[in-house]
Amino acid sequence: MAKLISKDKLDDLLSRLKEQEKYEVFAPVEVDGVTLYQHINKVPSLEFTNSNKPPKDLFFPQTETMFQLERDDKVFVGTKDIETSSDPILVLGMRPCDSRAMLILDKLFYWDYVDPYYKDRRDRTTIISFTCTLPNMPKESCFCTSMGGAPDSNEGADMLWTDMGDVYYVESLTDKGNKLLELGGNLFTDSDQAHDSKVAEIKVNAKKAISRKLDTNGVKEALEKSFESDYWDEFAARCLGCGICTLLCPTCHCFDIYDVISNGEGRRERTWDSCQYSHYTAHASGHNPRPEKKHRQRNRIYHKFLYMENNLDIIGCVGCGRCISGCPVNIDIIEVAEGIKEAEGIKEAEGIKEAKND
Amino acid sequence: MTDMKALTDQIRSTAREWLEKGEVKYIIGYEKDPNSPIARPVFIHEPKDVDRLIIDLTCVNNLTRFLVDEMKNKPKRGEEPDLRPIGIVVKPCDSKTIVELVKEKIVPRDRVKIIGVVSPSTIDPKKLNMALKNIPQNKRKDVKLKENGNDFILEYDGESSSIPQDDLLADKCKVCVVHTPVISDITIGEGEKDWKKDNFEDIKDIEDMSPDERWEFWKRQLDRCVRCYACREACPLCYCEECVFDREKPYRWNERTVGLKENAFYHLVRAMHLAGRCVDCGECERVCPMDIPIRKINRYLIKRARERFNVFPGINVEEDPMFGSYDVDDPGEDIW
Amino acid sequence: MADWEPKIIGFLCNWCSYTGADLAGTSRLQYPSNIRIIKVMCSGRVNPQFVLKAFQEGADGVLVSGCHPGDCHYIEGNYYARRKLTLLKDLLEFMGVDPERFQVSWVSASEGHKFAEVVTKFTEQIKTLGPQTKLDGGDGE
Numbered sequence: 001m002a003k004l005i006s007k008d009k010l011d012d013l014l015s016r017l018k019e020q021e022k023y024e025v026f027a028p029v030e031v032d033g034v035t036l037y038q039h040i041n042k043v044p045s046l047e048f049t050n051s052n053k054p055p056k057d058l059f060f061p062q063t064e065t066m067f068q069l070e071r072d073d074k075v076f077v078g079t080k081d082i083e084t085s086s087d088p089i090l091v092l093g094m095r096p097c098d099s100r101a102m103l104i105l106d107k108l109f110y111w112d113y114v115d116p117y118y119k120d121r122r123d124r125t126t127i128i129s130f131t132c133t134l135p136n137m138p139k140e141s142c143f144c145t146s147m148g149g150a151p152d153s154n155e156g157a158d159m160l161w162t163d164m165g166d167v168y169y170v171e172s173l174t175d176k177g178n179k180l181l182e183l184g185g186n187l188f189t190d191s192d193q194a195h196d197s198k199v200a201e202i203k204v205n206a207k208k209a210i211s212r213k214l215d216t217n218g219v220k221e222a223l224e225k226s227f228e229s230d231y232w233d234e235f236a237a238r239c240l241g242c243g244i245c246t247l248l249c250p251t252c253h254c255f256d257i258y259d260v261i262s263n264g265e266g267r268r269e270r271t272w273d274s275c276q277y278s279h280y281t282a283h284a285s286g287h288n289p290r291p292e293k294k295h296r297q298r299n300r301i302y303h304k305f306l307y308m309e310n311n312l313d314i315i316g317c318v319g320c321g322r323c324i325s326g327c328p329v330n331i332d333i334i335e336v337a338e339g340i341k342e343a344e345g346i347k348e349a350e351g352i353k354e355a356k357n358d
Numbered sequence: 359m360t361d362m363k364a365l366t367d368q369i370r371s372t373a374r375e376w377l378e379k380g381e382v383k384y385i386i387g388y389e390k391d392p393n394s395p396i397a398r399p400v401f402i403h404e405p406k407d408v409d410r411l412i413i414d415l416t417c418v419n420n421l422t423r424f425l426v427d428e429m430k431n432k433p434k435r436g437e438e439p440d441l442r443p444i445g446i447v448v449k450p451c452d453s454k455t456i457v458e459l460v461k462e463k464i465v466p467r468d469r470v471k472i473i474g475v476v477s478p479s480t481i482d483p484k485k486l487n488m489a490l491k492n493i494p495q496n497k498r499k500d501v502k503l504k505e506n507g508n509d510f511i512l513e514y515d516g517e518s519s520s521i522p523q524d525d526l527l528a529d530k531c532k533v534c535v536v537h538t539p540v541i542s543d544i545t546i547g548e549g550e551k552d553w554k555k556d557n558f559e560d561i562k563d564i565e566d567m568s569p570d571e572r573w574e575f576w577k578r579q580l581d582r583c584v585r586c587y588a589c590r591e592a593c594p595l596c597y598c599e600e601c602v603f604d605r606e607k608p609y610r611w612n613e614r615t616v617g618l619k620e621n622a623f624y625h626l627v628r629a630m631h632l633a634g635r636c637v638d639c640g641e642c643e644r645v646c647p648m649d650i651p652i653r654k655i656n657r658y659l660i661k662r663a664r665e666r667f668n669v670f671p672g673i674n675v676e677e678d679p680m681f682g683s684y685d686v687d688d689p690g691e692d693i694w
Numbered sequence: 695m696a697d698w699e700p701k702i703i704g705f706l707c708n709w710c711s712y713t714g715a716d717l718a719g720t721s722r723l724q725y726p727s728n729i730r731i732i733k734v735m736c737s738g739r740v741n742p743q744f745v746l747k748a749f750q751e752g753a754d755g756v757l758v759s760g761c762h763p764g765d766c767h768y769i770e771g772n773y774y775a776r777r778k779l780t781l782l783k784d785l786l787e788f789m790g791v792d793p794e795r796f797q798v799s800w801v802s803a804s805e806g807h808k809f810a811e812v813v814t815k816f817t818e819q820i821k822t823l824g825p826q827t828k829l830d831g832g833d834g835e
Contacts, residue, residue: 033484034582034649052647053584062584063616140498212393238399240423242588244647260613263752263830271614277587279604328592328645329419330391330398564788573790573828602743611743619831623750626785626829630742633781655788662784667777684773686763690780694799694812 003170003181003188004195005161010043013184017090020183024085026058027092037091046093046163049136050320054250055098056105058091059121062272066117066257069266076266089125090180095137097144097320099129099156101250107312108253126176129157132206141321143212143334149318151206162199169199214334216305216315222344223306227298231343235336236294238329243274245300245323245331251308251316254280275299301336360505360547362414365475368546369447370408372473376445377405382471385445386424388417395490395501396483399424413447415503415510418480418528420639421446422455423594425465430599443471450476451530453539454637454672455594460541461675462635464597474542476549479523479531481510483644489521530640530653533560540673558661561654576622582648583621589642589652590628595635602627625655633659634680637672700754700820702729704813705744707737707772710761710802717806725810726817729757736760737798738771742782745796749829755795755820759812762800772800791828794819 005013017023018041028048029038035051037058053062069076094102106122109115132138132151144150154160159177162169170188172178181188246252256273259266273280276296282288290296308316317333324332369387376382389400389410397417400410401424425444433439448456453474459465481503490498493514502513509520524532535556538549564572587603590596603612603624612623636656643653663669666689669680706712712733718725734740737760745756758779766772779798787793797816801809826832 031582032578032649036582063614237401238424240588240591240645242591242645243586244588244645247584247586248647256614258614260615262613269613269615271616274586277604324393326647328588328641330394330396332391332393335393567790569787569790569792571790572788576789577828611747617831619750619829622789622829623746626746626789627743629785630746630778630782633785655785658788659781659785662781666780666784681774681777684770684777686773688773688776688780690763690776690798692780692783692798693776694797694815 002191002196002199003172004164004167004191005170005184005188006167008166009187013187014041014043016183016185016187017180022087023090024087025090025092026055040092043092046130047136048093049139050095050098050322052248052322054101054248054320054322055091055094056101056250056253058089059102059125060105060109060118060253060255064117064270066268066270069261069268071264071266079268084120086124089121091125091127093130094127094157095132095320096129096151096153096155096157096160097142097147097149097318098250099127100144100149100153101156101318101320102127103156104251104308104312104314104316104318105253107314111312126158126180127156128159128161128177128180129154131160131162131203133163133202134205134209138206138210139321139325140211141324142210142319143214143321144319145207145210146212146214146216146334147315147317147319151210152203162202164195164198164202167195169195212321212334214319214337216337218341219305219337220309222341223302226340226344227302229340229343231340232294232298235331235339236292236297239276239293239297239331240328241276241278241293241296242328243276244326244328245333246274246276247272248322248326250318250320250322251304275303297331301333301340304333305337360477362504365413365477365547366411369413369473369475370411372544372546373402373408373411373445374405376471377402377408381442382445383440383442385411385447385473386421387411387447387473388413388419388421391499393499395486395499395503411447413475413477415479415481415505416483416486417449417477418483418644420452420455420592420594420641421448422452422459422639423592423641425456425459425470426594426597429465429469430597441469443469445471445473447473447475448539448542449480450474450536450539451534451637451639453541454536455639457541457672457675458595458635458637461677461679467675472539472542472544474539474545476538476545476547479534480528481526482528484649485526485528489526528640528644529560530638530643533558533638533657536673541675558657561657561661564654564658577618579650580621580625581618583616583625583650584648585616585621585624586647588645588647592641592645593632594639594641595632596628625652629655629659632656634663634667634669635671636660698825700728700817700825701752702755702757702813702817702820703748703753704729704731704757704759705734705737705740706731706801707739707760707767708733708735709767710765711737711759711799711809713803714759714801714805714809717804718810719806721806723806723810725813728817728820729813736766736768736771737775737779738766738768738773740775740779742778745779745782746829749791749795749826750831752826752830754823754826755797755816757797757799757812757816759799759801759809762802765802792823792826794823795826 026037027040028035028051029044035048037055067079070078070080109118154173158174160171254273255270257270259268281290304316373385385402388397391398399419460467497514504511510526512519535554612620740758748756760772783793799812
């Protein structure tokens, strides 16, 4: 049974959650023109397209201390675990593509070795996904429908809310979602026929508005054959090696672990790393198996469309489009996936158009 | 009003001539992106592909960045290196970068053949995004942009709307004083020869702040930095084989932690490394995914270099680099 | 904090300033001991990164001292230092970090008194400014 909640009741909901269960709430907030997930005490304006930095930052922070070193006068004698909290976390406002990305990250961080830092935050988090609705969303670079998602996908979310003007249409999908309904109590009202059919219309319109499409059939086969192809030289010629594609990607997860000794204190930290950086696979011997940018860009495509599928049975791209809009030289992952198929003669590529004369 | 079509045609015919005669190895230029309203870099190796080249208001990249890559390329063992020059299409700001690269002997003058374009300006893609907000997003890549006096005309789907230049023009173009290429093998287009005076109006807002306000401002901006190093990678003058921020041996200068302390160190050091060299091509600010106004820092150092040492980066190839030279009478009034 | 003592890092050039500091010592001149001296061969060797790193690690003030212009042991090293370090001071000011925390001085080998004066004056200045908490990840007081 779907519910409704009026927008002016959201602050009340927040207060109840904080007072009764000490929820830590994060939502997308605009700061100087950039949308970032931040801790909030009051509900901000939730009209956003998508955050610049993906929400994986909430569970897998860009820089995270793993443990601290304990000092005894001049010597480090042991390690001290970081204190963690057990308060529940609420993410108010993730796009469905990002929620699906959480499922991919879950498969990864809970795979052969359960990452305790990720797990600690993830297990106590409730995710409220917001359906992508016109006119803000979808963006011109979105292609979630080609990657198994949709503007109204409920995968990875505990609740799916749809903006209907002055109310949100609330669908609870899991126990965690139901818990929020309980805590919200009378702030949530039952939905009715009118709202039910309007929401269906909103969702259909959003889906229709997705303009970029990628046919993933055949991409894996093309990649299996094309490791040495000349195609990689062409499209990566203009790559700058800046790493923006990997930093903004909601499923990228590489990190580097190192020790920091500073000001007499020591800690072990991990920070996001990027396969696009030149020293990513640099060996201690000095040899670098991925010396050129084309090797590294090729690795990114392979990882998303082949390796993750082989290892985790899921394509590592959710179609959020951040790498496309963030790339300074207009490298477009849809164009590359279609292009490699065409290069291997697998299928007539639909995405590539010859540049036309004006 | 600039006739972009005429400029495009001239670029194409020059490129065709150079490639047919084998005078250049390949040409770096701009082409239309099928999926975006902004043009993208292209490498033309064959004369038959020259019709992909264009020049218009959306050609925002600084292509000289790729010249540096070329210079770093080592030929395969046993192969003779191909020392033919690289052809490149440059806007006036990019041509200043080439002056710096030649000055610092990174790109020998005879290894580059320059098609200098007198192009009026470029737009800021982020501002274009804001302006296109009301256009259905599947139509945005078909948007055509034209100049009309002090406005821009956006044409799409048979309709058109007018936008004041200020709302779309890149910030660097608003303060640009050099409108014709300062170095080129062929100059395309007619342009003003007088240079405007630069009053550094764009950094006045920071200069007018009190020291505490300034720190608050920069603290807020630098906190947001994700250290993607896109500013460094996009900058044509950041060409070190191994950047100081990537070094672990013999000493790790900056921890990999992403936080205000390390971010401030990175930006301050990078600003010092570019002092006297930065020509304000604007790439650093354009590529930043977090919209940090990095150009302001470099602009301030350009201003101070000019005021203190009469240094104008990117204008004169014969000049010595700023930190590689000195004047016995350099000012040092605040030295005890 | 009544008992806070500033930490000041000094980069002194070997031929002039370090010798000048030595002369101050042998002449038994008093100057505050907050300064920790790092000897470099020439003030021109001082990389702006050294200064910024010192601030990052918690220095409250940084002093760079070299030969007088025209008297550099290596002829022109201090001319380059003058260019680099004056611009560095401008940059610090633009970012909102007190430019008074960073000082350049010319002290020759025979100026033991001047060295003691410079250090005393600089230490007083830093004491007035208080601890540096901007570039070391602190709160920015």
